[in-house]
Amino acid sequence: MHVLNPQQIKLQKKTTKGEQFDSREIFLEMRLxxxxxxxxxxxxxxxxxxxxxxxxxxxxxxxxxxxxIPTLGVLENSEKSLTIADMPGIIEGASDGHGLGFKFLRHLHRTKFLLHLVDCSISVDVALDSFSIIENELKEFHLDFSKQKRWVCLTKVDLLTDQKISNIVNQFSKRLKDIPLILISSKNGTGLEELKKELFKRL
Ligand SMILES: Nc1nc2c(ncn2[C@@H]2O[C@H](COP(=O)(O)OP(=O)(O)O)[C@@H](O)[C@H]2O)c(=O)[nH]1
Ligand SMILES: [Mg+2]
Structure with a gap:
């Protein structure tokens, strides 16, 4: 076998003259x-x-x-795992850029499925208004949210009496039409097992 010494290797290096090409700026965005x-x-x-x-x-x-900032968590059962993104709150005018709305709505657009959380502990009217504010921002935003499935989660139900819960469910059912409604309390665990089960079933 012929072995080259380092000097010979150097001599064998070859260069070609560079040519002028078009330059291009490329923006890449993570889809999901x-x-x-x-x-x-x-x-x-x-x-x-x-x-x-x-x-x-x-x-x-x-x-x-x-x-x-968005925070990610992983929801697991014995067969699957689903990633969840906790997003900073969206405020009225977000679709016009208020409260970093452009950025956060874009992040939300890059998820498969949206869980719309509505605090129902103050009153039915406040909850319905909160729901409408967010729905309106989604509609006004320049990206189309209509292809993402969306469920509404009424939160903090541990703070309500049964009577208030049935009233709020009535009012929301009229407003939601075909959007599924789920009641939860992250404090005492109400509805969380059902929510997990549904998420694994539907996704
Ligand atoms: N009683 C009760 N309080 C809750 C529940 N979920 C959240 N909170 C309280 O509501 C406040 C806002 O919660 P947070 O998770 O920070 O809301 P975010 O701004 O939507 O992320 C905190 O004081 C929580 O302890 C719940 O299910 N029941
Ligand atoms: Mg938060």
Whole structure:
């Protein structure tokens, strides 16, 4: 076998003259960040829910804008795993860019499925208004949310009497038409097992 010494190797290197080519700037965007996106006004209970369902440790607080960046968690059963993205709260005017709305709505657009969380602990009217604000922002945003499945989750039901719960379910059922409605409490666990089961079944 003929062995080259380092000097011979150097001599064998070959170069060709460079040519002028077009330059191009390319923006790449990740298509999907999670299976499920949590959507809702600040304080709706999104971070508390992701912490109750997954291994995530998203920051929780009784004041708006505790969550400033999306946080991911993984929901697992014996066969599957689903990723959930806890998103900062969407506020009125988000579709016009208020409260970093462009950024957060775009993140939500890159999930397969949306869970719209509505705090129902204050009153039926406040809950219905909160629901409409978010629905309106989705409609006004320049990206189309109509292809993503969406469920509504009424949160903090541990704070309501049975009578108030049935009233709120009545009112929401009239408004939602074919959007499924789920009642949960991340504090005492009401509805969480059913929610998990449904998510694994539908996704
Ligand atoms: N009683 C009760 N309080 C809740 C529940 N879920 C969230 N909270 C409280 O509501 C406040 C806002 O919760 P957080 O998860 O930070 O809301 P986010 O802004 O939507 O992420 C916190 O004080 C939570 O402890 C619930 O199911 N029941
Ligand atoms: Mg939060």
């Amino acid at each position: 960040i999670a299976d499920i996106g949590l959507l809702g006004l600040p304080n709706a209970g999104k971070s508390t829910l992701i912490n109750a369902l997954t291994n995530s440790k998203s920051k929780v607080g009784s004041f708006p804008f505790t969550t400033l």
